[in-house]
Amino acid sequence: MSQTTILDTIVAHKRQEIAARRELVPIKLLESSLYFKSQPLSLRKYLLREGGSGLIAEFKRKSPSKGWINQYAPVERTTLGYMQAGAAALSILTDTEFFGGKNEDLTTARRFNFCPIIRKDFVVDEYQILEAKSTGADAVLLIAAVLSPVEIDKLGRLARSLGLEVLLEVHDAEELARSANAEAVDLIGVNNRNLHDFSLSLDTSMALAEAIPSEFVKVSESGISTAKAISQLHAVGYRGFLLGEAFMRHARPERACATLVQEIAALIKEPAVAV
């Protein structure tokens, strides 16, 4: 099981990046950001909202598995369009080297949107949690495959102390069993992408659904593109659906999002609640 994955390469690069960034932007400066004092929105609540789509729409320009997906879509129009289309939340890739993102993408999305925003990066250091807060994020991703339970506990608690929610990503039952820590984690995301060969299978989410303790909101990540898949995942308990490529591969990603939201509404009919 000690085969090297793309994650190892990314994390090695990330550690160097953080060392350099720390020199340029000291923690004191991060803490002086206006966003440091603002009250984050709850990703959990937005995903569980009655009648909501549960869609987490991702802004992702490229990826190690696909190369460039969309080099030209602007952050403003795309993220605002995602929200107007009925997405429940946004995920913004901030890694530059492997995903073509940047922190400014998140800050831009923040300025244009009132919704929970996940800072999607490879968090291995407390500095990155402070950075997420300083750029206006509401939630951070932690990846069980690259963090020990002790690290998850430490990073998750720090995030929570700043009001951020924590989405913990797992790939299998073993990662889930060792990492599901309710003191440090709010939501559990099952990644359908196999990190060894990049293959995608929704069976990963289907197989793990029952093993996820009920206090966590369940999120299914990657390889989702149809309303049918979402309704199947919904039926086994998932309430968040993270989609990137299915939207970003279109010249107008927000339009693809709007189409899917309509298809989901037609398929998943929850009892209407008077408001």
Ligand SMILES: O=P(O)(O)OC[C@@H](O)[C@@H](O)c1c[nH]c2ccccc12
């Ligand atoms: O583009 P997709 O297959 O819809 O996947 C989105 C998202 O799940 C994927 O980008 C992702 C899941 N976990 C990550 C961790 C880091 C970077 C990216 C990811």
